[in-house]
Amino acid sequence: MPPVPTSTDPMGGKLSIDINGVTIPAFMLGSISANVAQLLRTSERLSGTTTTPSSQLDNPSYDVTFFPNKWSDVGYFMPDNLEGTAFVVGGETCTLPDATEVVFHYDCADDEDRDISFMARVAFEDSSERNATDDLSVIIHLYPVGAITYGTPAS
Numbered sequence: 001m002p003p004v005p006t007s008t009d010p011m012g013g014k015l016s017i018d019i020n021g022v023t024i025p026a027f028m029l030g031s032i033s034a035n036v037a038q039l040l041r042t043s044e045r046l047s048g049t050t051t052t053p054s055s056q057l058d059n060p061s062y063d064v065t066f067f068p069n070k071w072s073d074v075g076y077f078m079p080d081n082l083e084g085t086a087f088v089v090g091g092e093t094c095t096l097p098d099a100t101e102v103v104f105h106y107d108c109a110d111d112e113d114r115d116i117s118f119m120a121r122v123a124f125e126d127s128s129e130r131n132a133t134d135d136l137s138v139i140i141h142l143y144p145v146g147a148i149t150y151g152t153p154a155s
Helices: 071-076
Strands: 015-019 022-024 029-035 038-045 048-057 061-066 100-106 116-125 138-150
Touching: 015 029
Parallel strands: none
Antiparallel strands: 015 022, 015 100, 029 061, 038 048, 061 138, 100 116, 116 138
């Protein structure tokens, strides 16, 4: 086990996100919220209740606020919904979207040690307000499928 790191490098800074091989630069991103927690198993015993973490994740998701230039920009991340230059959602399809690779990367980092990578299904939400002062924004929901890797994967 390596020693506890003593680096003073900040985790913050400009962050870009690659979804489906397309990079969303920091200036097109707003807030990003994560909901990643291990599933807990509890059992009642004569000595009391025990709780232990499992290796499974409990409904993980990420919500990314994205400021597109135009509606078709959202289609880069959900290409099945792109029809010409229109982004179309809804309909009576009976299929799930394919999982795609997602990578969160700090732009000023020299390596992948701070990256977060996973395969995810991508969903779209338009709950923004249309007014004279706010930019067009949407929420891209990312639902990981399988493992989430924090840092550089082992080679």
